[in-house]
Amino acid sequence: MPEPARFDELIHPSTRLTLVATLAAADWAEFGYLKERAGLSDSALSKQLTILEEAGYLHTERRLEGSRHRVRVRLTDAGRHAYLGHIAALNAIVSGRLTEPQP
Template structure:
């Protein structure tokens, strides 16, 4: 388990929410993530770009078996580093709040 560490990249409210949602799953469809967060494509894309550049998130495009057109789905996942840094960030927040576990 990594030590508690406050991370400025993850701490932005939208990125914190993105990481929190992705932490529970192996991956999530971009559209589902967008709809869950109730943000625009552009807003989510901006935050995913920041997380991707930090090495915390990966994006993977794949064909959709549910669609009859050629559009592809974008799957969003936390990387191993992303999970580690997110967990350490949450521990740091708990320490700040006085509720470390």
């Protein structure tokens, strides 16, 4: 069953949309990969991931490998539903079926 169209202001900014779309296509993604994909600095990526994590849209896992800290990220079920609903809303806007963003 398709997700209901629901515009999501939290996901809509291009940086967050890029991150969520990347995570929707993967099981887990490494911090470095997300940094490269989104073209962000470490601090800017950390800030965006924190916003999405606080909303319950993603989960981060921090682990120590040798002497290096590694961070990987995955989309939660809530994040996947929000993303699919947002994409459905964007498609509806583009096709003319939706004239105003839905709360």
